[in-house]
Amino acid sequence: MAKTKELSKDVRDKIVDLHKAGMDYKTIAKQLESIIENSTPGGQILAESKQRSSSDNINPPQTSDNTCIPKDFSCIYSKDLLPALSGEDTTKGFFQELVSVLLSYVCKSFRRSSKVLDFHHPHQLREGLEGFSLDLPDQPENLEQLLVDCRDTLKYGxxxxxPRFFNQLSSGLDVIGLAGEWLTSTANTNMFTYEVSPVFILMEEVLLRKMQEIVGWSEEEGDGVFCPGGTMSNLYSVLLARYHFFPESHYSVKKSAAVLGIGSENVVVVKCDDRGKMIPAELESSIITAKDQGCVPFYVNATAGTTVYGAFDPLNAIADICESHGLWLHVDAAWGGGLLMSKRHRVKLQGIERAWSVTWNPHKMMGAPLQCSAILVKKRGLLQACNQLCAEYLFQTDKHYDTSYDTGDKTIQCGRHVDVFKLWLMWKAKGSEGFESQVNKCLENAEHLFDKIKQRPDFELVFKGKPEHSNVCFWYIPPSLRKMPPGPERNRRLHEVAPKIKAKMMEQGMAMIGYQPLGDKVNFFRCVFSNPATQTEDVDYLLEEIACLGHDICIRIETNL
Amino acid sequence: MAKTKELSKDVRDKIVDLHKAGMDYKTIAKQLESIIENSTPGGQILAESKQRSSSDNINPPQTSDNTCIPKDFSCIYSKDLLPALSGEDTTKGFFQELVSVLLSYVCKSFRRSSKVLDFHHPHQLREGLEGFSLDLPDQPENLEQLLVDCRDTLKYGxxxxxPRFFNQLSSGLDVIGLAGEWLTSTANTNMFTYEVSPVFILMEEVLLRKMQEIVGWSEEEGDGVFCPGGTMSNLYSVLLARYHFFPESHYSVKKSAAVLGIGSENVVVVKCDDRGKMIPAELESSIITAKDQGCVPFYVNATAGTTVYGAFDPLNAIADICESHGLWLHVDAAWGGGLLMSKRHRVKLQGIERAWSVTWNPHKMMGAPLQCSAILVKKRGLLQACNQLCAEYLFQTDKHYDTSYDTGDKTIQCGRHVDVFKLWLMWKAKGSEGFESQVNKCLENAEHLFDKIKQRPDFELVFKGKPEHSNVCFWYIPPSLRKMPPGPERNRRLHEVAPKIKAKMMEQGMAMIGYQPLGDKVNFFRCVFSNPATQTEDVDYLLEEIACLGHDICIRIETNL
Incomplete structure (x- = not known):
């Protein structure tokens, strides 16, 4: 266990003298750190952290100046931690070291001088890079090794x-959200019943209510639940719509058999315009055609913020059609929902208040840590009616509190991860206004990128119009293709450009962006902004990086001719 | 931002002198903490933590002796944290305070002198106890308030x-698992593709492989995925079975419409014996009856460790029947899977290797933090074939690495939370052997409880036989009922006993246990052990507590006569 060296009595006395001389101990300790930081690296702290970080650039932990607590974990095992008797100090010491590793990573994540990733192929990682073994042992490993593993896990991630990770709709590391996640995992409970999650259940209620209000529903309307991701949220919406219109199809004795059952042949894809927006007239004619064929359309899924183009469907026009045909309108605002926080941009979701259900993922545009997704349902009670099995062995109704707060029977998952606390804490920390400026900033970055691309001959926008969301889609045009006439040969070559640039970019690791083909458009880059750490300089950097890597690559394409 | 007081030059020099006298700075710092801890509580550190913990008993953080870092957060806001310029120190300081709060909670969680819960009704929490407001503000709140909110969130949870929380299948706080969760949330990524989760994707592969090996599948067999809870894992199994037998029903253009569709009228509940084990002859006759009615049975769900009784179905006998009728055998070992880690107890799951799919939740018997659940599938490739939509706009196949590691298209969720790292880290820390002794210990606790109850006249076991899992089901029999003959009146009264004891127990907060009725059995307690912190003394405590609370309550029942 902890081996603390004894301080000789006279040195001890000298420190006490310092205190008597009017210096409080905290100030002494504070100053000590800066002295230690500026001293020669002979100190044990620095030496130890060197050992753990010998093979990377993570700074030595600057927070590990604690005392009475072990620093050397090579002879300490998990059995020495809590609940072991007198395991408190060892546990605290271990977490201090871990927190040093994690905070170094957090700080590094925001530094532009650090790489976005250090790419290795699956087989390389699998074989164990620099001693980082993924294998699962029969015997315990010591905590020193575990700390090294933690560092390596982050290093190769x-x-x-x-600020230059543009690859995913979810990006950014909100440190308040992170704090919320650490607390959530420390609380280690489940959204199953009020009795095991009293605070989190109420926070979910408060958050859902707030989100429903923002969507525009009245006080009498609104229900919902946080679920594991947008796909599950959408799945709920279809389930509810079917239950609403066809309650007899309540497929439920076992919940696994309770979910859906709509053939793919019954999913009709409605035509969109060039910008990826649903064409209302197409929707209406699809409905009429389906009815003519004897089908019973009951559910329309409109999107507020598509994944690639960031397109917003015209919700009011779609809601008119749904109303006149008596259809359930679901709005998938997983990505676009964040814009509701902004007075400037929420106009793009006009009509969302007419939806019967809404998917909204705060882990996307609002920057909450993964995962945080809500399904909001306008009609109260439907979630419970649709999903409940009333298994008395799980949900006792004779408990001494208001068991309507036991949400487990409203869901298809039964137990649920606590995804609400981080969002609640972020809301406290930023206020609605903080989210508003965060969203506005992301959209300003998108406009900046759009403006830059318009001015450059080596890039081409997929759409000429100003972006509605933070998605900007574009091609890099290598020199050899700039004068080539449009046509299949140019397309064939252009299609290869983005993957090659991305491969190079990942190898270099200084930025990350996604690409994809869509419809008749060959591989193009999609840049999305959801990270408040990203500045316009990062946007400029991205374009330069692509141009630089692309120029290089196109030469090889040419030699392939 | 951080205001650091200047240390006068002469004091600074004295510290440097201490160093020159042969004392390294770390030792000085270490000793300083103990001096500070033993000093009068006039120091600023203690004063501040008092402020935050004025309304509860959480110890003042013992780890906050860091320097150059703010301690007073009442004028600091989230905008001052990273990614703010020079936000590193402030961020570190905030996390140090947070970690103090969290580690105090962790230590307190293991102390028997602390309460399991501090119960309040929903309306009380909703109204804002002691200034703890759940409302979401428009304006940001300061970080000091956020730390207070964090403390309150834990306080009311x-x-x-x-060690005396017996309420749920998932219990215990594995500190290594917790470390894993903190790292996971810091990494804040998604099991979507290899490119964004290279390490976690490989760890999932390693863990699944290990679990398949433990189940008993050959090297050529085995696939799987971690999912959000056992219900979802089971849902996958039904989905896969249907796809396997009826691939034409691949309902998939939209994943939301891809899931299941089996009417409740087509779910046949097979009769179990008194101990809750499926009766193989009943299964066989159910299959024959269904076939006679023109139905096509295709899927059998056997349970290894039921929720209430902890019963294990006879897997080999069931597998024989499934084989002879060509049915998919799924084993729901969400709760019982942990016993596979124990040479002594895995015999109870004999035959599991014959299953086509297995649900196994390490967040239950293996003590991993919530949530951690896996669906294991014997036949490789089926998950992908069943669930893939091959959306090129999400999963590009022209990337430069082996894209078979992009697992997003194998799942119905698309994006997935990282649930593997904590389990991987726990496995490293404990080894397979550590899990084995943990499981053995939980079952020893169950046997201890069983033995104790057998000896007491005031308790009655629901089953006479020794527990197979760690579930022990029993009634407390109040004095007035002890001599009453069995019959409806005794049952009516006995049914009220457990809820009343539980209500009292929650108000007192010193232990927590669940109850439920089942079949013809009126409300009984179910004690489950999955927390390695629980000792036999805690088991004894529980019985005394129930007897004490129950004795009190039954008087009131009698006066109701």
Whole structure:
């Protein structure tokens, strides 16, 4: 266990003298750190952290100046931690070291001088890079090794919070959200019943109510639940719509058999315009055609913020059609929902208040840590009616508190991870206004990128119009293709450009962006902004990086001719 | 931002002198803490933590002796944290304070002198106890307030890691698992593709492989995925079975419409014996009856460790029947899977290797933090074939690495939370052997409880036989009922006993246990052990507590006569 060296009595006395001389101990300790930081690296702290970080650039932990607590974990095992008797100090010491590793990573994530990723192929990682073994042992490993493993896990991962990570709709590392996640995992409970999650259940209620209000529903309307991701939220919406219109199809004795059952042949894809927005007239004619064929359309899924183009469907026009045909309108605002926080941009979701259900993922545009997704349902009670099995062995109704707060029977998952606290804490920390400026900033970054691309001959926008969301889609046009006439040969070559640039970019690790083909458009880059750490300089950097890597690559394409 | 007081030059020099006298700075710092801890509580550190913990008993953080870092957060806001310029120190300081709060909670969770919960009704919490407001502001709140909110959130929650929390299948607070969760949330990524989760994707592969090996599948067999809870894992199994037998029903253009569709009228409940084990002859006759009615049975769900009784179905006998009728055998070992880690107890799951799919939740018997659940599938490739939509706009196949590691298209969720790292880290820390002794210990606790109850006249076991899992089901029999003959009146009264004891127990907050009725059995307690912190003394405590609370309550029942 902890081996503390004894301080000789006279040195001890000298420190006490310092205190008597009017210096409080905290100030002494504070100053000590800066002295230690500026001293030669002979100190044990620095030496130890060197050992753990010998193979990377993570700074030595600057927070590990604690005392009475072990620093050397090579002879300490998990059995020495809590609940072991007198395991408190050892546990605290271990967490201090861990927190040093984690905070170094957090700080590094925000530094532009650090790489976004250090790419290795699956087989390389699998084989154990620099001694980082993924294998599961029969015998315990010591805590020193575990700390090294933690560092390596982060080292070989991707810094999704880096200002130049543009690869995913979810990006950024909100440190308040992170604090919320640490607390959530420390509380280690389940959204199953009020009795095991009293605070989190109420926070979910408060958050859902707030989100419903923002969507525009009245006080009498609104229900919902946080679920594991937008796909599950959408799944709930279809389930509810079917239950609403066809309650007899309540497929439920076992919940696993309770979910859906709509054939793919019954899913009609409605035509969109060039910008990816649903064409209302197409929707209406699809409905009429389906009815003519003897089908019973009951559910329309409109999107507020598509994944690739960031397109917003015209919700009011779609709601008119749904109303006249008596259809359930679901709005998938997983990505676009964040814009509701902004007075400037929420106009793009006009009509969302007419939806019967809404998917909204705060882990996307609002920057909450993964995962945080809500399904909001306008009609109260439907979630419970649709999903409840009333299994008395799980949900006792004779408990001494208001068991309507036991949400487990409203869901298809039964137990649920606590995804609400981080969002609640972020809301406290930023206020609605903080989210508003965060969203506005992301959209300003998108406009900046759009403006830059318009001015450059080596890039081409997929759409000429100003972006509505933070998605900007574009091609890099290598020199050899700039004068080539449009046509299949140019397309064939252009299609290869983005993957090659991305491969190079991942190898270099200084930025990350996604690409994809869509419809008749060959591979193009999609840049999205959801990370408040990203500045316009990062946007400029991205374009330069692509141009630089692309120029290089196109030469090889040419030699392939 | 951080205001650091200047240390006068002469004091600074004295510290440097201490160093020159042969004392390294770390030792000085270490000793300083103990001096500070033993000094009068006039120091600023103690004063501040008092402020934050004025209304509860959380110890002042013992780890906050860091320097150059703000301690007073009442004028600091989230905008001052990273990614703010020079936000590193402030961020570190905030996390140090947070970690103090969290580690105090962790230590307290394991102390028997602390309460398991501090119960309040929903309306009380909703109204804002002691200034703890759940409302979401428009304006940001300062970080000091956020730290207070964090403390309050934990204060009003339930300590699921407390050695006397017996309420749920998931209990305990594995500190290594917790470390894993903190790292996971810091990494803040998604099991979507290899490119954003290279390490976690490989860890999932390693863990699944290990679990399949433990189940008993050959090297050529085995696939799987971690999902959000056992219900979802089971849902996958039904989905896969249907796809396997009826691939034409691949309902998939939209994943939301891809899931299941089996009417409740088509779910046949097979009769169990008194101990809750499926009766193989009943299964066989159900299959024959269904076939005679023109139905096509295709899926059998056997349970290894039921929720209430902890019963294990006879897997080999069931597998024989499934084989002879060509049915998919799924084993729901969400709760019982942990016993596979124990040479002594895995015999109870004999035959599991014959299953086509297995649900196994390490967040239950293996003590991993919530949530951690896996669906294991014997036949490789089926998950992908069943669930893939091959959306090129999400999963590009022209990337430069082996894209078979992009697992997003194998799942119905698309994006997925990282649930593997904590389990991986726990496995490293404990080894397979550590899990084995943990499981053995939980079952020894169950046997201890069983033995104790057998000896007491005031308790009655629901089953006479020794527990197979760690579930022990029993009634407390109040004095007035002890001599009453069995019959409806005794049952009516006995049914009220457990809820009343539980209500009292929650108000007192010193332990927590669940109850439920089942079949013809009126409300009985179900004690489950999955927390390695629980000792036999805690088991004894529980019985005394129930007897004490029950004795009190039954008087009131009698006066109701």
């Amino acid at each position: 991707v810094k999704t919070g880096h | 339930v300590k699921t890691g407390h």
